[in-house]
Amino acid sequence: MGISIALTATSMIGAALLPETASQGQRELQRYFDVTAESSLPAWWMTSLLLAAALAHASAGFITRLGRLRGAWCWVLGAAGFAVLSANEHALLAQRLETLGAALAAVTGFPRPVLAAAVAAGLLMATALALLAYRERRRTRWLLAAGAILLAGSTAAGALTQNLVAGGATGFAGAGSVLADNAGWLGRAAGALLLAAAAMSTMSVTRSREGVRVCHRRAGPRAIVTASVPAADPREEGVPA
Template identity: 35%
Template sequence: MIYPESRLVGRIMVISTVLTFVSFAVAVTDPDRDARNELARWLDVLGENSLPTWWSTALLLTAAFACALAGAAARAGRVVGAGAWFTAAGLVGAFSLTELSGVHRRLGGIGRLVLGEGVLTRNWFAVAAVLVPVLVAVLVVLGARVGTPARGPLVAGGVLIMVSAVGGEFVAAVLGGRTGPATAPVLAAHLGELGENAGAALVVAAALRVLVLSGAGDVLRVRHRTTFGDDGDGVPVRLTGLWLGLGGVSAALALLSLGFVLADPAQPLLRDLRLFVDLLVEHNLPTWWSVALLATAALVHLATFLVARAAGAPEARFWLVTAGVLALLSLDDQSQLHERSEQLGRLFVEETGSFPFYWLIPGAVAGVAVAAAVVALAVRVRARARALLVGGIALMLATGLGLEVVQGLFMAAGNEGLGFAVGYHVEELGEDVGVILLIAAALATARVTGGRSLTLSYADRRAPLPDPVPARQGASGGS
C-alpha cells in the first residue's frame, strides 16, 4: 500500500539529497576547508554553522514534534502506545541535540569518568557501540507498543538514524578522517549525514501513519487512527503547564550557564561541562534549546495557518509568513547568518575602534523586516494575540539587537567581567521568552480542545465538529 505521507518523505529526501550533493561537490572541488569562502562553509554538511546541519537538526526536531503529537492523540483517544510515542519523541529530540552540539564527542570523557581509563573509554565510538544496541532494543519495544502500520517505519527510521550517525563517522575515521583530503572518508561522512535525514523522514512517516487529519468549517481535528467514539463538545486544553515548562527551562539554562561562568571551574570535566552550557559558546545545550524553540514556534504558526485557512480567515496567509520568518530565525540561530553579514555592515560605516558587532547594521534592517511581518499579522487578530505578538517581537528585537550593542561596547572597552556576563545571559533569556510569547500568540488564536481527539478552532468562530474522514482505506489496526 502507498501511504499519502510517502510524498512528504519523498520531498524531504529530495531536499536532503540536494544539500548533501552540493556539500560533497564543495568538498571535492575545494578540499581545503580553511581556504573556502563563507558561502562554501555555509553549504558544508560536515561543518558547523551551516545550512545542511540546520536542516538535519530541524528535521529531527520535526520528527520529535510529530511523535509527540502522535502520543498526545493516542492519550486523548485512550489508545495504547501513548507513552511509546512520547519516549520516541525524547530519543529523536536527543539526536537533534547531538546533531547541533556534537555532544556524542564528549562521551569518551564521560566514559572515563564513570569507568576509568580503558579500551571502552578511549573515544566516543566505544561508548556508542554499547549504547546503540541498547537503544535499538528500546526502539523494537516501542515499535511493538505503537502497533501497525507505524511499527516498521518507526523502528527502521530510528535504527537508520543511529547507525548512520555512528557508522558514518566511524567509517570516515577508519578511512582517514571525515575532513579529508581523501575523497573516500568524506563520501562516507556525507552518506552518514544523508542516512540520518532518511531516518528522520521515516520517523515522521511513522507518526503520520497513526494520525487522521480532518477539517470542515473552522476546525481541524487530529485523532489517532484507532480511536472510536464521539468527542462531544470537547474540553479546552489548559496550556499553563506548557508556558511554565518552556519558561522554566529557559530560565534554568540561563542560571546554569551564569553559575558556571562565574565559578569558572578548573577541573577538566567541569570545564567541558561549562562549554556545554555556556550561553556565549556556540553549539551547545542552550543554542539547541533556542533553535528548538524557534522551530517549534514555526510549526505552531504553520498549524495556525492551516486552521485559519480552513476557517476562511483573511489573515491566514500572514500566519504562513510568520511561520517562514521563525524558521529563518531558527536557521540564523544555528548557522550564525547574522554574524556572517559583518563584512556587509563594514561597507556602510567606517570601522571605529574595536567594536566587534558590525553585523548589527544589516541585522537592524532584517529586524525591521521581521517586525513588519509580525505587525502585519498583529493588526489583523484579536487583542490578546495582538499583545502577545507585539510583545514577543519587541522583546526579541530589544534583547537580540539592543543588548548586543551593549555587549559590543563592553568588548570594545575590554571589559568582559560581571556586567558583560549578566548582559548576555539576560539577552539570551529575553530572546527565548520573546519566542515563547509568539508561540502563545498562535495558541491564543487557535483554540485547542480535547476529547477523543485534538481539535483546533480558529479565534471565536464556531462550527459543528466534523466527523473525521480517514486519510486511507483498508489500513490494518493495532496499538
C-alpha cells in the same frame, strides 16, 4: 520557561565559579552551559524554542486559511522568519554570511548588502506581526506584542553589549558582560515562548465522538470543523463496545 531559567542560572554560576587556573576539561564543561557559546546546550534550547514558534505560526496560518479568514499570509511569513532565526541560532548564519556580503559589496559597490536584506526582512516581518495584532483577539494581540518586543529588544541589547565590550567600555566587562548576555538570552527565550503561545491561542481544539476538531476562534459557525482527526474505534483496541 523553567528550563530557560535553569539554563540561565547554570550559565551564570558556571561563569562566576570558573577559576582562572581551570583545566581544559573544566572550561569545556563550562562552555557546554554557556549561553554565548556555539553548539552549547542553551544554543540548542533556543533553536528548539524558535523552531516551536515557527511551527506554531505555520499551524495558525493553515487554520486561518481553512477558516477563510484574512491574515493567513502573515502567520506564514512569521513562521518563515522564526525558521530562519532558528537556523541562525544553530548554524550562526549571520556570521557565515559576512564573507558573502563582503564579496557582494565588492561586486555591486553597495555597502553591507546582507545587512540591508536582513533589515528589509525584519521590517516586513514586523509589519506582518502588527497586522496580526490588529486583526486578532485581545489575548493574542498582547502575546504577539510582548513576544515581539522581548525577542527584538533582547537581540538588539545583546548586540549593543557585544559592541560595548569590543570597544572596551567601562562597566561592560567581566561580571557586567556575563549578566547582560544571560539576561538577553533569557529575554529572547521568553519572547519565543510568548510568540508560540500567541499562535496557539488562535486555535480552538475540541474532542467529540466524531474525532478531534480544530478551528480558528474567529471563524465562528462557518468553520466549525476545519481539521478533523477521527477518534479511535474502541473495538479496534480490543475493548468491547
